[in-house]
């Protein structure tokens with residue numbers, strides 16, 4: 001039996017993409033799950049027919065501390081405990097920094113970073129009691145800043161720094177802290193990514209059906225939780241990027257620029273020395 005059997009797994013941002021797949025895979029491993037998102041109708045509709053004793057739903061905006069506190073307290077009231085917290089809720093962006101309204105960077109930090117801090121703060125006492133696991137769903141952008149994604153990269157670096165410090169504090173307590181960095185995974189994240197003025201991009205520059213499925217990504221994450229891995233960089237491309245960045249940072253700048261220049265409609269075109277590209 002999976003070590004998640006009968007454990008309470010809390011997942012933020014579970015109405016689509018990786019969070020949704022995490023909840024389904026965790027339930028298939030006999031965990032009870034508590035899920036949240038801002039749009040409660042969409043969240044509930046994503047889990048048709050799942051019985052009340054398997055799933056708990058809450059409308060939560062993780063950028064609001066009071067929402068996170070209420071969510072975690074209600075989970076503890078319903079299930080009596082939290083064993084695993086997966087800080088997954090997140091948004092992205094695509095715009096050059098010089099064009100980007102500062103409020104966009106703040107929104108990314110509020111959701112991706114502060115959402116992680118708030119939920120972890122209120123869940124940690126119970127997780128400590130149960131010697132459970134705190135997880136952050138990060139990104140390669142948490143190891144290597146990505147052009148056109150300044151706020152996203154900052155939020156994931158901040159998340160990783162927070163979780164690494166917390167892991168070290170808790171080293172001798174039996175409570176585990178980890179983060180995972182998916183590669184490009186099919187989801188809604190690019191469709192709802194923020195543009196320079198904070199509006200929703202409304203399209204993806206990638207062929208989503210050619211990316212890793214959210215289900216495959218979720219299985220790798222939950223295997224890692226069960227094995228209490230420190231960090232997981234999921235894809236080969238991600239592992240190579242992290243390695244090259246560590247060993248040859250200048251080369252990494254050039255390769256990353258080149259990669260993102262090739263995206264359809266890349267904002268980096270403006271900065272390319274040969275603008276005919």
Ligand SMILES: NC(=O)c1ccc[n+]([C@@H]2O[C@H](COP(=O)([O-])OP(=O)(O)OC[C@H]3O[C@@H](n4cnc5c(N)ncnc54)[C@H](OP(=O)(O)O)[C@@H]3O)[C@@H](O)[C@H]2O)c1
Nearest residue numbers: 013015016017018038039061062089090184185187188189
């Ligand atoms: N997909 C990828 O290629 C990829 C790669 C690396 C890392 N990641 C990370 O994976 C995580 C999940 O992303 P995804 O790709 O699965 O995106 P997604 O399909 O857009 O799902 C994001 C989920 O988060 C929720 N959410 C967004 N803002 C929220 C808020 N303020 N409060 C509560 N819930 C919120 C969304 O629901 P509502 O909008 O209704 O709130 C939705 O359920 C993110 O942290 C992302 O950075 C994704």
